[in-house]
Amino acid sequence: MLQNRRIFKKHQHTLPSPQTYPYQWLWDSCFHAIILSYFDLKDAKKELLSVIQKQFDNGMVPHMIYWEKETKTDFPVIEWGKEDTSTITQPPMLAYVVWEIFKKDPDKEFLKKIYPSLVKFYNYFLAERDPHRNHLVSLVNPDESGEDNSPRFDVSLGLPAKHSFEENFQKRLELIEHNKECNFDTVLCMRNFFWFKDVPMNAIFKENLEIMSKLSGQLADKENEAFYQDKAERAREGMRELMLEDKVFWSIYFDSEKGSFQKVKIKTWAIFAPLFAGIPTKEEADYIVERFLLNNSEFNTPFMVPTVSLAEPSFDASNFWRGPVWIGVNWFVVKGLKRYGYDNLAKKITEGSLSLLGKSGFREYFNPLTGEGLGAKDFTWGGLVLDM
Numbered sequence: 063m064l065q066n067r068r069i070f071k072k073h074q075h076t077l078p079s080p081q082t083y084p085y086q087w088l089w090d091s092c093f094h095a096i097i098l099s100y101f102d103l104k105d106a107k108k109e110l111l112s113v114i115q116k117q118f119d120n121g122m123v124p125h126m127i128y129w130e131k132e133t134k135t136d137f138p139v140i141e142w143g144k145e146d147t148s149t150i151t152q153p154p155m156l157a158y159v160v161w162e163i164f165k166k167d168p169d170k171e172f173l174k175k176i177y178p179s180l181v182k183f184y185n186y187f188l189a190e191r192d193p194h195r196n197h198l199v200s201l202v203n204p205d206e207s208g209e210d211n212s213p214r215f216d217v218s219l220g221l222p223a224k225h226s227f228e229e230n231f232q233k234r235l236e237l238i239e240h241n242k243e244c245n246f247d248t249v250l251c252m253r254n255f256f257w258f259k260d261v262p263m264n265a266i267f268k269e270n271l272e273i274m275s276k277l278s279g280q281l282a283d284k285e286n287e288a289f290y291q292d293k294a295e296r297a298r299e300g301m302r303e304l305m306l307e308d309k310v311f312w313s314i315y316f317d318s319e320k321g322s323f324q325k326v327k328i329k330t331w332a333i334f335a336p337l338f339a340g341i342p343t344k345e346e347a348d349y350i351v352e353r354f355l356l357n358n359s360e361f362n363t364p365f366m367v368p369t370v371s372l373a374e375p376s377f378d379a380s381n382f383w384r385g386p387v388w389i390g391v392n393w394f395v396v397k398g399l400k401r402y403g404y405d406n407l408a409k410k411i412t413e414g415s416l417s418l419l420g421k422s423g424f425r426e427y428f429n430p431l432t433g434e435g436l437g438a439k440d441f442t443w444g445g446l447v448l449d450m
C-alpha cells in the first residue's frame with residue numbers, strides 16, 4: 063500500500079497497480095480505505111477525500127482521476143471527453159466505507175466533511191440512473207460495474223459467448239463515444255445506446271442506501287434518515303420484483319423490440335452478490351449456496367470463487383472478468399456468507415484467498431483451476447483479506 067501511495071497537490075491516494083493502473087479509481091479507493099483502516103484511519107480518510115475531489119456538478123463521482131498523466135505504463139489512453147477524469151462512475155461503495163471508518167473512529171468532523179458529497183452522489187443515482195422509476199439503477203457502460211468484460215454484458219453489447227478481449231474493448235469504447243454524443247446525459251444515453259440493470263451494482267446500491275440512512279442518523283438529519291431507509295427498501299423490492307426468478311437474481315435489460323425486461327441468465331458470481339446486501343430470504347440463500355457455490359460443475363473450483371461458472375460457454379480461466387478469481391469479489395462473497403451464517407464456508411474462501419496470495423503474490427486476478435497469478439502486478443486488492 064505504501065509503495066503504491068501518491069500525493070498530488072495534497073491529495074493522497076493509492077494506485078491499484080503502478081505499472082498497469084497508474085491513476086485513482088473509485089471502487090479501488092473504497093477497497094483501499096477499508097485496507098488502510100487497519101493501519102491508520104487518517105490515511106483511509108485521505109484516500110476517500112481524494113477520490114471525491116473531482117465530483118461532477120450533478121453529483122456523479124467519476125471512476126478514474128488522472129492526477130498526473132502517465133505515458134510509460136501499460137494503461138491505454140482513453141478519450142473520455144474530459145481532461146482529468148473519466149465520464150462514467152463505478153459501484154457506489156463510498157457510504158459503506160465511511161461507515162466502516164466511523165465504526166472504528168466516530169469522528170463527526172470527518173463525517174460532516176464528506177457527508178454532502180455522499181448525499182449528492184447517491185441522489186445522482188436516484189435522479190439520473192433510474193429514469194423508469196422502478197427503484198433500480200442502470201449502467202451506461204459495462205465498465206461502471208467494475209467488471210469490464212463480464213459475460214453478463216455480452217448480449218447487450220451484441221457479442222457472442224466467445225470473443226477476444228480486444229473485440230470487447232472496442233465495443234466499450236464505442237459506448238464512450240455515444241456518451242460524448244449524448245453530452246453525458248445519461249438518461250438520453252441509456253435510452254439510445256446501453257441500458258443495463260446489474261445485480262451486483264444494485265445490491266451494492268441498496269446496501270449503501272441503508273448505510274446512508276445510518277450516517278444521516280448520526281448527523282441528526284432526520285429527513286434523510288427516513289428518505290434513504292425508504293429508498294433502500296424500495297431498491298430491495300425492485301430487485302425482488304424485476305430480477306428474482308426461482309430463488310435466483312438475474313441482471314436485466316430493457317428489450318425495446320419486445321417492449322419488456324429480459325433477464326440475463328448468464329451464471330456469474332453476481333448470483334451471490336445479493337447476499338452481501340441481505341436481499342435473499344434464508345431459504346433463497348441456502349438454495350443459491352447449495353445449487354451454485356458448492357457445485358463442482360459451477361463455482362466450486364480448486365481456487366474459489368471463479369467470477370463465471372465453469373458451466374458457461376463463455377468461461378475462460380485466464381480472461382479478466384470471464385472466469386478468474388478476484389479478491390474483491392471474494393470479499394463481497396465472504397461478507398454475504400457471514401451475513402447468512404455460513405461462517406465455515408466464508409472461512410474457506412478467506413483461507414483460499416490467502417493461499418492464492420501466498421502462492422502467486424499480489425496479482426490482479428487468478429486462474430480458478432490452477433491458482434496461477436494473472437494481470438497486473440503489485441495489485442492492491444489482495445489487502446482485503448484483512449477484512450474478510
Ligand code: GLC
Nearest residue numbers: 078083087089090208209210
Ligand atoms: C480494471 C477493473 C476495475 C478496476 C480497474 C482498476 O479496469 O476491471 O474493476 O477498478 O481495473 O483497478
